[in-house]
Amino acid sequence: MKPTQALWKRVARHALSTKQTNKGYYKGTGTGSMGRHTPHGGYIIEWDKVRTYVVPKNLKDFKLTPFVTKKIKPTKGRFENDPKGAMSGEAYLARWKSENGED
Numbered sequence: 001m002k003p004t005q006a007l008w009k010r011v012a013r014h015a016l017s018t019k020q021t022n023k024g025y026y027k028g029t030g031t032g033s034m035g036r037h038t039p040h041g042g043y044i045i046e047w048d049k050v051r052t053y054v055v056p057k058n059l060k061d062f063k064l065t066p067f068v069t070k071k072i073k074p075t076k077g078r079f080e081n082d083p084k085g086a087m088s089g090e091a092y093l094a095r096w097k098s099e100n101g102e103d
Contacts, residue, residue, distance in 0.1 A: 018025055035045040056062050082088050 016027070018027060032049070034049050035043055037043055082091055084091075
């Protein structure tokens, strides 16, 4: 026995929520715990539960490809000649003085 067309459209493919089930159903996010809570309100990370991803050593000979094509050239940043990079305070102050003037 099948429901009518009007009912079939309403029951279609929606995600199951906690309001549609009996009590005791907890959907969660599927991430799992990486540690435990302490009695004093802290959190201790248990490093054996933390996920680690191993990158293959020879990526040139690796058969799987990334989602981004290898034909794209890497973009050059604004801080390439600055040894401290974007975290340089001197670069920030120089730009601020050039835009706002000396105070």
